[in-house]
Amino acid sequence: MLRNSFIFLDRVSKRGEQKIWEQGIHHWQDFLEAKKVDGISNSLKPVHDAKLNQLRKQVIKDNHEEIAKLMPKNEHWRLYNEFKDEACFLDIETSGYYGDVTVLGMSDGYDTKMFVRGINLEKNIVQKELKKYKALVTFNGSSFDLPVLNRYFNLDFPQIHIDLRWACKRIDLTGGLKKIEREMKIKRAEEVQNVSGEDAVLLWRQWRKTGNKKYLDLLIQYNEEDILNLKPLAEKVIPKVWENVRFNKKI
Incomplete structure (x- = not known):
């Protein structure tokens, strides 16, 4: 669930997350490798890439406190697994x-x-x-x-x-x-x-x-x-x- 989630990215709503998945972008790596994502401006894409990489590093470090801060509180259920x-x-x-x-x-x-x-x-x-x-x-x-x-x-x-x-x-x-x-x-x-x-x-x-x-x-x-x-x-x-x-x- 966590690595398939994009809801923590700025200005990405629940519907926006659905639109990302509908483009065949199902995993963080898919997003990072995509040159363009429909619905996300060219100026915002590098910002999202940076935040994805930031969260990915915290996951590798097993830094639960930083992960808790980066993920919206009402979406913490995605971290259960x-x-x-x-x-x-x-x-x-x-x-x-x-x-x-x-x-x-x-x-x-x-x-x-x-x-x-x-x-x-x-x-x-x-x-x-x-x-x-x-x-x-x-x-x-x-x-x-x-x-x-x-x-x-x-x-x-x-x-x-x-x-x-x-x-x-x-x-x-x-x-x-x-x-x-x-x-x-x-x-x-x-x-x-x-x-x-x-x-x-x-x-x-x-x-x-x-x-x-x-x-x-x-x-x-x-x-x-x-x-x-x-x-x-x-x-x-x-x-x-x-x-x-x-x-x-x-x-």
Whole structure:
């Protein structure tokens, strides 16, 4: 996907990218070797060539921070295949909408690490863990998880960020994560199948009020299901988004 993309070039719209592909220019190298590209002026072609070469160098260097800057944020989903093996699937729980962070879950797609307020949810620990990853994958993280973590810990996120909520919307999958999981036939553990975000707030309050670990364990399991299900969701959704974009099924 990445090396077939031209959307990051100045003044190249989604329709403009389609026009480039329609000329048989499917790869960065095709573009660089073309003396002329219809729809792109002779004066702009060298500018685009320079930007393509700039991004290509950053890809060779595996410089995810520069790649994240060069690619429009709403197109970071195109970077998934390139960075999925170095991605962190992330989700938080809070004490209320935009309240304090109570649980932070991170997964590399296989193993999970859980951070709980009052136990191990500390800025230096979280920061150290985040530095291991070149990409973050969330659901609604651009509107919720990352801004809340930024406010709570004053953290910056230089990583590539793929927000699956907006990737899903491109193929008409709307609503919350659990609703979309059901539509995509992604299952949850039976114990937390009917637990909602509102329930997660109540579980935290019960844990703090009673000290009964069953409430905390259920909350952690709920969060863990969120992060573990982000990977299969990405694997199902992103190829469909690319197919729609690449073959002009929906612009």
